[in-house]
Amino acid sequence: MNAVNEFAIPHRWSKKYPQFGTGPLSIEPIISEEVFKLERDKIFRKAWLQVCREEDLPEKGSFFTRHIELCNVHVLVSRGEDGKIRAFHNVCSHRLNKLVWDAQGKGKFHACKFHGWVYNSSGQLVDVPDEGSFFGLNKKENGLEPIHLDIWQGFIFICLDPQPEQTLPEFLGDVVGMLDGYKFDKFSLGYGYKSRLKCNWKIAVDSQQEAYHAVTLHRRTLGDICVDKNNPYMHALDIQFMGPHRMISLPFPAEYNPTPMAEVSARYAWTIKKKDHGVLDPSNMPKGVNPTRAKNWLFDIYLIWPNFWIAVFDGAYQTHNFWPTGLDSMYQEIKMHVIKPTTNGELFALEHAKAMNRDTWVEDFSTLETTQTVLHSGAKKHFILQDEEILIRHFYKTLQEQMST
Numbered sequence: 001m002n003a004v005n006e007f008a009i010p011h012r013w014s015k016k017y018p019q020f021g022t023g024p025l026s027i028e029p030i031i032s033e034e035v036f037k038l039e040r041d042k043i044f045r046k047a048w049l050q051v052c053r054e055e056d057l058p059e060k061g062s063f064f065t066r067h068i069e070l071c072n073v074h075v076l077v078s079r080g081e082d083g084k085i086r087a088f089h090n091v092c093s094h095r096l097n098k099l100v101w102d103a104q105g106k107g108k109f110h111a112c113k114f115h116g117w118v119y120n121s122s123g124q125l126v127d128v129p130d131e132g133s134f135f136g137l138n139k140k141e142n143g144l145e146p147i148h149l150d151i152w153q154g155f156i157f158i159c160l161d162p163q164p165e166q167t168l169p170e171f172l173g174d175v176v177g178m179l180d181g182y183k184f185d186k187f188s189l190g191y192g193y194k195s196r197l198k199c200n201w202k203i204a205v206d207s208q209q210e211a212y213h214a215v216t217l218h219r220r221t222l223g224d225i226c227v228d229k230n231n232p233y234m235h236a237l238d239i240q241f242m243g244p245h246r247m248i249s250l251p252f253p254a255e256y257n258p259t260p261m262a263e264v265s266a267r268y269a270w271t272i273k274k275k276d277h278g279v280l281d282p283s284n285m286p287k288g289v290n291p292t293r294a295k296n297w298l299f300d301i302y303l304i305w306p307n308f309w310i311a312v313f314d315g316a317y318q319t320h321n322f323w324p325t326g327l328d329s330m331y332q333e334i335k336m337h338v339i340k341p342t343t344n345g346e347l348f349a350l351e352h353a354k355a356m357n358r359d360t361w362v363e364d365f366s367t368l369e370t371t372q373t374v375l376h377s378g379a380k381k382h383f384i385l386q387d388e389e390i391l392i393r394h395f396y397k398t399l400q401e402q403m404s405t
Contacts, residue, residue, distance in 0.1 A: 008230075057079040080120070087147040125144075174243070178289075268349040307324075
């Protein structure tokens with residue numbers, strides 16, 4: 001008897017997760033100013049937001065700044081002289097000027113450029129010029145205003161809510177157990193890209209939570225690893241939901257004939273077109289990495305609510321942050337973390353992977369700005385989604401639930 005082709009089973013995800021429905025999906029959350037304001041107040045001011053990694057603060061005095069434009073919040077993340085990492089509002093207590101202007105760096109002290117008030121790397125106010133002219137000023141009570149911070153797997157998260165409803169482990173929920181054991185610390189930043197797009201942030205997220213587009217949009221870059229005779233539309237190996245978070249596990253083709261360039265590159269180091277790299281121990285895999293234990297596994301995508309995306313491979317991991325700046329505008333950061341190259345061959349492979357991923361990412365975001373204008377045209381009111389796009393249904397269901405609380 002012939003084996004069942006799992007990829008050809010119709011509507012397998014909607015049958016497994018009937019709670020997300022099968023009907024058209026309204027575009028209203030993407031074009032509504034009212035929804036956008038609710039997202040700011042109900043989601044981004046409440047959720048845990050990933051802002052940087054521990055290696056961005058390698059030494060005592062290291063700092064990292066982030067402007068969360070949607071919430072009009074300037075954030076300073078700093079490693080104090082005690083080695084502890086803290087987050088603060090990047091605001092001087094005197095006349096509320098921005099304190100630290102550099103994006104990243106190192107400094108034992110931070111002096112406000114307006115009047116010279118000085119703070120140490122732990123956020124304490126340590127010096128005030130002409131202090132005697134103030135009225136009972138207590139420096140201990142006028143340090144930088146703290147922001148809640150916690151760390152998971154080296155990823156630094158903050159929560160802007162003065163009283164978070166959940167701790168970071170509670171917020172991440174089952175994601176913690178799914179990725180426990182993945183060696184994020186074995187990799188270092190290989191390359192990355194930043195850009196601004198004239199589209200709603202959710203449109204960009206939507207483009208990254210299904211593989212249905214890969215066969216068409218990426219036919220020039222990734223087409224040879226997106227098509228398999230038994231799985232011509234890159235149907236997922238697995239899809240799981242973890243509270244507000246979600247994941248999709250994607251396959252490598254059973255038959256793959258690399259180009260000469262790809263073959264040479266894969267000989268020396270990881271590329272997206274190399275299935276196995278040998279970093280992961282097949283006998284001791286994290287629960288949520290290749291959860292089906294498929295032999296033809298390529299990578300998994302984890303979408304951490306609301307705007308953080310992690311893709312884990314055997315040989316690299318990628319992150320993607322989607323930051324809304326307006327109803328029709330956003331800022332994004334994409335970073336690929338790899339094993340640090342030590343030979344010329346590995347450097348060559350890195351450059352090849354960098355070019356290939358750059359071209360893939362350009363394809364991913366080539367349509368979004370025009371899509372946003374079309375959405376505002378009023379020509380259509382709904383998206384029509386197929387079974388493999390069920391993560392999008394979960395995303396908007398979570399959005400609705402979070403905004404209604």
